[in-house]
Amino acid sequence: xxxxxEYGEFQTFQHYFKQINLSKMALVKLVKDLGTSVRxxxxxxxxxxxxxxxxxxxxxxxxxxxxxxxxxVNKGEIIPEWExxxxxxxxxxxxxxxxxxxxPWCLESIHYPRSNHARPHIIYTxxxxxxxxxxxxxxxxxxxxxxxxKSGEMGRCRDCGACFLCLPHPEPELIWQDHH
Numbered sequence: 527x528x529x530x531x532e533y534g535e536f537q538t539f540q541h542y543f544k545q546i547n548l549s550k551m552a553l554v555k556l557v558k559d560l561g562t563s564v565r566x567x568x569x570x571x572x573x574x575x576x577x578x579x580x581x582x583x584x585x586x587x588x589x590x591x592x593x594x595x596x597x598x599v600n601k602g603e604i605i606p607e608w609e610x611x612x613x614x615x616x617x618x619x620x621x622x623x624x625x626x627x628x629x630p631w632c633l634e635s636i637h638y639p640r641s642n643h644a645r646p647h648i649i650y651t652x653x654x655x656x657x658x659x660x661x662x663x664x665x666x667x668x669x670x671x672x673x674x675x676k677s678g679e680m681g682r683c684r685d686c687g688a689c690f691l692c693l694p695h696p697e698p699e700l701i702w703q704d705h706h
């Protein structure tokens with residue numbers, strides 16, 4: 527039992543030095559982080575020359591995306607977001623809205639006259655199915671009938687008989703295209 531006690535003391539002694547070493551490493555990291563913060567605060571936040579150079583960099587990036595932007599900014603004109611955001615989903619959405627498509631994601635509900643199998647409601651989807659709620663029968667009912675319709679199939683409301691045709695979205699490759 528004396529050996530175990532000695533081993534236990536040694537293990538505790540070694541553990542004590544590991545804690546001291548870890549605290550030294552934490553202190554060194556803290557000093558490095560503090561030095562970085564002081565450099566950033568002194569070199570960037572309170573430095574008007576840094577802000578001026580950053581402003582010039584931003585203007586040059588904007589000029590690459592929108593030709594003539596520097597002259598417009600110098601005149602005091604504010605350049606709208608849709609002119610310089612051209613990448614990704616937001617850029618695609620801006621282009622669709624500027625082209626006249628006010629609902630590029632097909633999310634707005636459109637009120638159609640009551641439908642039947644000859645003229646169903648057209649529902650677009652970007653998945654293999656769509657869950658919809660029938661609102662044709664809501665004027666006399668206190669609940670919404672939810673219907674799961676697979677793409678390319680027609681579904682029918684069990685209460686009012688309204689028909690819904692689920693079709694794939696016309697341009698899904700444009701919507702989900704993201705190069706970032």
